[in-house]
Amino acid sequence: MTGSTGVPALEPLVTVTEGGETAFHVNCSTAQVERLVASIDEGGGLRAGGPDAVAEHDPESPRLPSVNLPGLGVGHRRVLGGAGWRRPTEADDHADAGGFDTPEPTAIQDAAVALMGRGWGDICHDESLAQTWDRARDAGGSPVVVVNAHGNPTDTLLLASAPFEVLHGAAAAAQAVGADSVIVYVSDADERAAETVRAAAVNYPKPSVAIDVVTGPAEHRAGEPTMALEAIEGNHRLEARLRPPGPESVGLHGQPTLVHTARTLAHLAVSLREGEAPDTRVVTVEGDVAGPATVELSESETLSTAIDAVTVDGEFKAACVGGRFGGLTGELDIGVAPSALTAAGLGTEGTVQVLADDRCVLEFVGKRTQYAADENCGRCVPCREGTTQLTGLLRDIYDGAYAPGDIEELVRVMDRSSICAFGVEAGRPARTAVAEFESELQAHADGRCPADSCTVAPEVT
Ligand code: SF4
Numbered sequence: 001m002t003g004s005t006g007v008p009a010l011e012p013l014v015t016v017t018e019g020g021e022t023a024f025h026v027n028c029s030t031a032q033v034e035r036l037v038a039s040i041d042e043g044g045g046l047r048a049g050g051p052d053a054v055a056e057h058d059p060e061s062p063r064l065p066s067v068n069l070p071g072l073g074v075g076h077r078r079v080l081g082g083a084g085w086r087r088p089t090e091a092d093d094h095a096d097a098g099g100f101d102t103p104e105p106t107a108i109q110d111a112a113v114a115l116m117g118r119g120w121g122d123i124c125h126d127e128s129l130a131q132t133w134d135r136a137r138d139a140g141g142s143p144v145v146v147v148n149a150h151g152n153p154t155d156t157l158l159l160a161s162a163p164f165e166v167l168h169g170a171a172a173a174a175q176a177v178g179a180d181s182v183i184v185y186v187s188d189a190d191e192r193a194a195e196t197v198r199a200a201a202v203n204y205p206k207p208s209v210a211i212d213v214v215t216g217p218a219e220h221r222a223g224e225p226t227m228a229l230e231a232i233e234g235n236h237r238l239e240a241r242l243r244p245p246g247p248e249s250v251g252l253h254g255q256p257t258l259v260h261t262a263r264t265l266a267h268l269a270v271s272l273r274e275g276e277a278p279d280t281r282v283v284t285v286e287g288d289v290a291g292p293a294t295v296e297l298s299e300s301e302t303l304s305t306a307i308d309a310v311t312v313d314g315e316f317k318a319a320c321v322g323g324r325f326g327g328l329t330g331e332l333d334i335g336v337a338p339s340a341l342t343a344a345g346l347g348t349e350g351t352v353q354v355l356a357d358d359r360c361v362l363e364f365v366g367k368r369t370q371y372a373a374d375e376n377c378g379r380c381v382p383c384r385e386g387t388t389q390l391t392g393l394l395r396d397i398y399d400g401a402y403a404p405g406d407i408e409e410l411v412r413v414m415d416r417s418s419i420c421a422f423g424v425e426a427g428r429p430a431r432t433a434v435a436e437f438e439s440e441l442q443a444h445a446d447g448r449c450p451a452d453s454c455t456v457a458p459e460v461t
Contacts, residue, residue, distance in 0.1 A: 003161025003196065005064060005084030006154075006284075007071030007309075009291025013084065016046055020059040023051035024067055062086075062097035071293035074309040078278040079266045080296045083161035089199040094164040100205060103272040108176045109133075111271040116338065118263035118282075119155070119349055120323065120421045121148040121223045123247055126338045126348055129173075129268075132258065136177045136248040139256035143179035145170050145209075146232065146252065146259045149197075150187045150216060150223035152323075153284040154350055155262035157294055159186065159193035162266065163200035167211060169265030172272060173258055174209045182211045183252070185228050189218040220324055221377055224420050225259040239379045240420035263350065281336045287320070287353035288313045299337035306352055307332060314356035317451075318437070322347015325368065325425035327432035328361065345432050347425065360451040361437045362444050365429045366394045372426035383423025386414040390430055398454075402445035404434045 004011060010026040014033055017023075023046050025036060032049075039048035047054070057065035063081025066073055077083075086093035094100060103111075112133055117124030124132050136143050147170050149155035158166050170182045184201070186194045194213055201211040216222045216231030217238070226241035229252050241247075251257025260268075263282055271277040279299050286292035289310040297305055303319060320326040321334075327346035334340055338348040355364060373387035393407050411427030418424050433441060443450050 001087055002084050003088045004157060005072060006080060006157050006161070006294030007069075007291070009293070010069060010071065015084075016040065016048070016051070018046045020057055021046055022055050022057065022065055022067070023047060024053045024055070024069060024072075025049060026052045026069065070311065071295065071309045074293075074305060075295040075297045075301075076280060077296050078274070078280055079158075079165070079263070079270050079282055080162070080294070081270075082165060083157060086162070088161055088163055088196050089203055091164065091203045091205050094168075095205070098273050099164055099168060099269070101273065103172055103175075105176065107272055108172050111172075111268055111277065112176065114277040115264065115268055115271060117260060118267065119152055119261040120425070121150055121152065121155070121225055121228065121259070122261040122264050123225045123259045124264070125421070126342070129260070129264070132246070132248045133173070133177055135246070136256040136258055139249045141255045142181075143174075143177045143256040143258070144252045145174045145177070145179045145182045146228065146257055147182065147184040147262055147265060148223065148225060148228050148259050149190070149193060149262040150185055150228060151218075151220060152223070152261065152263070152350065153286070153292070154282045154294055156186070156190045156193040157284075158262045158266050159184070159190075159197045161196075163197040164204070165266040165269045166197070166262045167200060167204055169267070169269035169272075170211075170260075171207065171209055172268055173260065173265065177256070177258060179258070180209050182209045183232060184211065184213045185232055186213065186215050187218045187222070188215045219375060220371075221375055221422050224422055226420065227377065228259060229257065239377045240422070242419060281350065283336060283350050283352060285310045285352045285354065288356035288359065289354050297336050299335065301336055302332060303329075303334050303336060303352060304332035306336065307354065310354065312354055312356055314358060316354065317357040317359060318355040318361060320353040320355065320364070320429065321351075322428070323349030323351050323425075325372065325422075325428050326351065326353065327428050328355075328365070328436055329432065330436060345428075345435065347428060358451055358453060360449050360453040361433050361440050362394065362397060362449075363454050365433045366391065368429040369394055369426070372422070376422055376426070380417070380419040380423060382414045382417035383419070383426060386410055386418070386423065387426050390414070390427055394430060397441055397444050400445050400447070402441055404438065404441070407431070407434050
């Protein structure tokens with residue numbers, strides 16, 4: 001009874017392992033599972049029931065083997081290794097994979113130097129962890145570690161399928177800064193992840209820290225690290241906190257607090273176990289596809305490899321790379337490393353949303369911007385007013401007034417002056433659409449939607 005592999009289109013998935021081979025049976029109904037079990041009981045062997053694919057692997061493999069099935073033949077499963085292979089709440093499975101070994105303090109610090117935080121919910125997003133940890137240690141008080149698994153599909157996958165990996169990374173971070181409390185923070189919408197990590201916390205052998213699981217509102221902004229702290233403290237009105245000081249100095253209830261995503265902490269755990277930081281990025285591909293897929297790619301691989309993990313519904317047109325406020329691109333020969341994505345003006349949140357050729361870029365960007373105008377916390381003017389004005393500028397295109405310079409200037413102000421990452425990133429879909437899909441925006445100003453999907457301009461609220 002494993003968790004998801006990250007490729008739900010193949011599930012329910014049954015694997016049958018014998019020695020160094022595993023047979024994969026995809027989309028199994030209950031009746032098919034019963035027939036398969038009966039067939040194996042009758043001596044049918046590994047290939048009983050006619051598997052969809054068979055993989056050869058190390059008989060002691062601690063991770064799901066790569067196999068020639070959509071989504072499972074792409075990438076290198078290191079952080080995702082336990083997902084779909086080990087039982088998520090069985091501590092023995094994780095121990096057999098070397099998962100609970102106690103690391104030396106110097107090894108944890110070395111790993112923190114090498115590792116960059118993953119995702120906008122991490123206070124070290126695209127930065128090394130080490131200096132932030134130093135500030136937490138210097139702040140005194142009673143440090144806390146928050147596992148921020150709010151909203152990102154990879155973070156919730158890790159909690160539901162490989163929670164010990166995340167908890168062990170959190171325990172190591174706690175050990176490094178002298179924290180005796182770990183709080184796992186999950187969206188209200190992700191019940192399965194919350195339930196699984198709760199059960200794993202109970203089964204965690206001889207925990208060196210107290211582990212609690214707290215849920216917060218499902219709104220996108222509640223994943224911002226300081227708004228996550230507000231939600232954990234029980235505040236109903238979520239607003240980002242001014243920085244400095246950062247949460248690592250003054251965080252949860254005024255105590256120094258590390259806020260790291262589940263991805264960051266799982267990478268930390270794997271780094272400590274394997275003695276080196278995995279040179280990988282976990283990416284979820286979704287949108288106009290037959291089914292989403294979460295894959296783990298080497299940083300030298302490109303977005304094109306990520307798209308290979310899915311079947312696009314129609315012709316590929318564009319990808320929104322980097323979360324809800326990611327950047328739009330039609331070019332897939334871009335590395336998945338944060339340096340390459342940032343250089344291309346894209347986001348590093350670890351998600352790729354595919355847009356098929358019948359999608360209108362202006363409509364897509366208009367909805368994202370309207371969402372930002374509706375959902376920002378209202379604390380700072382550049383984001384609160386900027387997102388509303390930007391929505392208006394996009395709406396004006398339908399009336400023939402396309403002003404790319406005004407859009408770029410407004411996005412620049414939002415980027416430079418907003419208090420938190422929500423406002424910094426909210427203009428990115430519009431900015432990249434102007435840069436990459438200018439002719440499509442101009443066509444709307446001329447009264448024509450190239451995708452033939454906009455008949456009515458969206459309302460500005
Ligand atoms: S950037 Fe937006 S979400 Fe962040 S504090 Fe300002 S108004 Fe709130």
